[in-house]
Amino acid sequence: MKGADETMLTGDCAREAVENYGDMLYRICLVMLKNSADAEDAVQETFITYIQKSPEFESDGHKKAWLITVATNKCRDMLRYRTRHQTESEEAMYNYAVEKSDSGIIEALMELPDKYRIVLMLHYVEEYKVHEISKLIDSSISAVKMRLSRGRKLLEEKYRKEYM
Numbered sequence: 001m002k003g004a005d006e007t008m009l010t011g012d013c014a015r016e017a018v019e020n021y022g023d024m025l026y027r028i029c030l031v032m033l034k035n036s037a038d039a040e041d042a043v044q045e046t047f048i049t050y051i052q053k054s055p056e057f058e059s060d061g062h063k064k065a066w067l068i069t070v071a072t073n074k075c076r077d078m079l080r081y082r083t084r085h086q087t088e089s090e091e092a093m094y095n096y097a098v099e100k101s102d103s104g105i106i107e108a109l110m111e112l113p114d115k116y117r118i119v120l121m122l123h124y125v126e127e128y129k130v131h132e133i134s135k136l137i138d139s140s141i142s143a144v145k146m147r148l149s150r151g152r153k154l155l156e157e158k159y160r161k162e163y164m
Contacts, residue, residue: 025071030078104162
Protein backbone atom coordinates (compact mmCIF):
# COMPACT_ATOMS: atom_id res chain seq x y z
CA MET A 1 0.00 0.00 0.00
CA LYS A 2 1.29 3.44 -0.89
CA GLY A 3 2.09 6.02 1.76
CA ALA A 4 0.61 9.54 1.80
CA ASP A 5 3.79 11.10 0.34
CA GLU A 6 3.95 8.56 -2.48
CA THR A 7 0.24 9.07 -3.31
CA MET A 8 0.74 12.86 -3.49
CA LEU A 9 3.78 12.40 -5.72
CA THR A 10 1.83 10.08 -8.05
CA GLY A 11 -1.01 12.62 -8.19
CA ASP A 12 1.41 15.43 -9.08
CA CYS A 13 3.03 13.30 -11.79
CA ALA A 14 -0.37 12.39 -13.21
CA ARG A 15 -1.51 16.02 -13.20
CA GLU A 16 1.68 17.05 -14.98
CA ALA A 17 1.26 14.27 -17.56
CA VAL A 18 -2.35 15.34 -18.23
CA GLU A 19 -1.27 18.96 -18.68
CA ASN A 20 1.66 18.06 -20.96
CA TYR A 21 0.15 15.25 -23.04
CA GLY A 22 -3.64 15.32 -22.61
CA ASP A 23 -4.47 17.42 -25.68
CA MET A 24 -2.08 15.47 -27.91
CA LEU A 25 -3.53 12.13 -26.75
CA TYR A 26 -7.06 13.43 -27.28
CA ARG A 27 -6.26 14.43 -30.88
CA ILE A 28 -4.73 11.02 -31.60
CA CYS A 29 -7.69 9.19 -30.05
CA LEU A 30 -10.17 11.42 -31.87
CA VAL A 31 -8.52 10.69 -35.21
CA MET A 32 -8.56 6.97 -34.50
CA LEU A 33 -12.06 6.72 -33.03
CA LYS A 34 -13.91 9.54 -34.88
CA ASN A 35 -15.98 10.06 -31.74
CA SER A 36 -15.31 12.71 -29.08
CA ALA A 37 -16.88 10.79 -26.19
CA ASP A 38 -14.90 7.64 -26.98
CA ALA A 39 -11.72 9.69 -27.43
CA GLU A 40 -12.21 11.24 -23.99
CA ASP A 41 -12.78 7.78 -22.50
CA ALA A 42 -9.63 6.41 -24.14
CA VAL A 43 -7.55 9.31 -22.81
CA GLN A 44 -8.99 8.86 -19.31
CA GLU A 45 -8.27 5.14 -19.39
CA THR A 46 -4.73 5.89 -20.55
CA PHE A 47 -4.11 8.12 -17.54
CA ILE A 48 -5.75 5.61 -15.21
CA THR A 49 -3.30 3.00 -16.51
CA TYR A 50 -0.47 5.49 -16.01
CA ILE A 51 -1.48 6.03 -12.38
CA GLN A 52 -2.02 2.33 -11.68
CA LYS A 53 1.26 1.18 -13.21
CA SER A 54 3.37 4.18 -12.08
CA PRO A 55 6.06 3.36 -14.66
CA GLU A 56 9.53 4.87 -14.47
CA PHE A 57 10.78 6.54 -17.65
CA GLU A 58 14.24 7.24 -19.00
CA SER A 59 13.16 10.59 -20.47
CA ASP A 60 10.15 12.74 -21.35
CA GLY A 61 10.28 11.27 -24.87
CA HIS A 62 10.00 7.78 -23.41
CA LYS A 63 7.01 8.86 -21.29
CA LYS A 64 5.33 10.43 -24.34
CA ALA A 65 5.90 7.31 -26.45
CA TRP A 66 4.55 5.09 -23.66
CA LEU A 67 1.41 7.22 -23.29
CA ILE A 68 0.81 7.24 -27.08
CA THR A 69 1.25 3.46 -27.22
CA VAL A 70 -1.20 2.91 -24.35
CA ALA A 71 -3.71 5.36 -25.86
CA THR A 72 -3.56 3.78 -29.33
CA ASN A 73 -3.98 0.34 -27.77
CA LYS A 74 -7.05 1.58 -25.85
CA CYS A 75 -8.43 2.95 -29.14
CA ARG A 76 -7.83 -0.35 -30.92
CA ASP A 77 -9.66 -2.16 -28.11
CA MET A 78 -12.59 0.24 -28.47
CA LEU A 79 -12.62 -0.22 -32.25
CA ARG A 80 -12.66 -4.00 -31.84
CA TYR A 81 -15.56 -3.64 -29.41
CA ARG A 82 -17.43 -1.45 -31.93
CA THR A 83 -16.88 -4.00 -34.67
CA ARG A 84 -18.24 -6.79 -32.50
CA HIS A 85 -21.16 -4.80 -31.13
CA GLN A 86 -22.15 -2.70 -34.18
CA THR A 87 -22.09 0.74 -32.52
CA GLU A 88 -22.43 3.93 -34.52
CA SER A 89 -19.56 6.43 -34.77
CA GLU A 90 -19.92 10.21 -34.81
CA GLU A 91 -17.93 12.47 -37.12
CA ALA A 92 -16.59 14.88 -34.48
CA MET A 93 -13.19 15.97 -35.72
CA TYR A 94 -14.48 19.10 -37.46
CA ASN A 95 -15.73 20.38 -34.08
CA TYR A 96 -12.18 20.16 -32.78
CA ALA A 97 -10.71 22.21 -35.63
CA VAL A 98 -9.38 25.57 -34.54
CA GLU A 99 -10.14 27.31 -37.80
CA LYS A 100 -12.87 26.60 -40.30
CA SER A 101 -10.29 26.72 -43.10
CA ASP A 102 -8.69 23.63 -41.51
CA SER A 103 -11.89 21.62 -41.50
CA GLY A 104 -11.58 20.47 -45.13
CA ILE A 105 -8.21 18.87 -44.46
CA ILE A 106 -9.44 17.41 -41.19
CA GLU A 107 -12.59 16.02 -42.80
CA ALA A 108 -10.54 14.51 -45.62
CA LEU A 109 -8.15 13.02 -43.04
CA MET A 110 -11.08 11.54 -41.12
CA GLU A 111 -12.22 9.73 -44.27
CA LEU A 112 -8.92 7.88 -44.70
CA PRO A 113 -8.54 4.29 -43.50
CA ASP A 114 -7.17 3.96 -39.95
CA LYS A 115 -3.77 2.67 -41.00
CA TYR A 116 -3.08 5.85 -42.99
CA ARG A 117 -4.79 8.27 -40.64
CA ILE A 118 -2.71 7.33 -37.57
CA VAL A 119 0.69 7.48 -39.32
CA LEU A 120 -0.13 10.84 -40.91
CA MET A 121 -1.26 12.20 -37.52
CA LEU A 122 1.84 10.93 -35.71
CA HIS A 123 4.22 12.18 -38.42
CA TYR A 124 2.79 15.58 -39.30
CA VAL A 125 0.95 16.66 -36.17
CA GLU A 126 3.00 15.04 -33.41
CA GLU A 127 6.25 15.25 -35.44
CA TYR A 128 7.44 11.69 -34.87
CA LYS A 129 10.11 10.28 -37.16
CA VAL A 130 9.39 7.19 -39.26
CA HIS A 131 11.44 4.84 -37.07
CA GLU A 132 9.65 6.12 -33.95
CA ILE A 133 6.24 5.56 -35.55
CA SER A 134 7.24 2.03 -36.53
CA LYS A 135 7.92 1.25 -32.86
CA LEU A 136 4.72 2.93 -31.67
CA ILE A 137 2.44 1.04 -34.04
CA ASP A 138 4.52 -2.14 -34.06
CA SER A 139 5.14 -2.13 -37.79
CA SER A 140 8.23 -2.13 -40.00
CA ILE A 141 9.90 1.10 -41.11
CA SER A 142 9.16 0.30 -44.76
CA ALA A 143 5.48 -0.25 -43.93
CA VAL A 144 5.32 3.15 -42.20
CA LYS A 145 7.00 4.84 -45.19
CA MET A 146 4.55 3.16 -47.55
CA ARG A 147 1.57 4.20 -45.41
CA LEU A 148 2.82 7.78 -45.30
CA SER A 149 3.26 7.83 -49.07
CA ARG A 150 -0.10 6.26 -49.84
CA GLY A 151 -1.81 8.25 -47.09
CA ARG A 152 -0.52 11.55 -48.53
CA LYS A 153 -1.78 10.59 -51.99
CA LEU A 154 -5.18 9.51 -50.66
CA LEU A 155 -5.49 12.67 -48.56
CA GLU A 156 -4.63 14.86 -51.53
CA GLU A 157 -7.15 13.05 -53.76
CA LYS A 158 -9.94 13.28 -51.19
CA TYR A 159 -9.23 16.92 -50.41
CA ARG A 160 -9.10 17.97 -54.07
CA LYS A 161 -12.22 16.00 -54.93
CA GLU A 162 -14.37 17.10 -51.98
CA TYR A 163 -13.13 20.48 -50.83
CA MET A 164 -11.68 22.39 -53.79
